[in-house]
Amino acid sequence: MYTVWKVKYLKISSYLKLCVGAGFSLGLLIGLVQLLFLFLMRATEGHSGASGMWDSLLAGLANAAGTVIVYTFGAAVISLISYFPFMAFLKRKQGIKIEGILEPFEESEIRS
Numbered sequence: 001m002y003t004v005w006k007v008k009y010l011k012i013s014s015y016l017k018l019c020v021g022a023g024f025s026l027g028l029l030i031g032l033v034q035l036l037f038l039f040l041m042r043a044t045e046g047h048s049g050a051s052g053m054w055d056s057l058l059a060g061l062a063n064a065a066g067t068v069i070v071y072t073f074g075a076a077v078i079s080l081i082s083y084f085p086f087m088a089f090l091k092r093k094q095g096i097k098i099e100g101i102l103e104p105f106e107e108s109e110i111r112s
Helices: 012-045 052-091 107-111
Strands: 003-007 097-099
Touching: 012 052
Parallel strands: none
Antiparallel strands: 003 097
16 A cells, blocks of 8 residues: 655655665666676677686676666765755755655664
């Protein structure tokens, strides 16, 4: 069951978590697509040999990991810069509606 909530204010830590989560997800998606394209390009080059294949695999995995790290770090920096303009936007629009499956935290979950 979806509920609709109106967000009027976010703590900077919550905004940071949201942006970093989105940056990580985007970095992972782009990194995996780049890895797939690397393998497709490697397959079409016609090279054979286990050594070259392992080098490509390691380079592709390092590239994918680097992409995730860069996007996650970039999202953290951009979220710190964009927090105050976003809060001004929320104030001007008198909040934004979000939909989803939301449930309140128990008191014990908030403190941990």
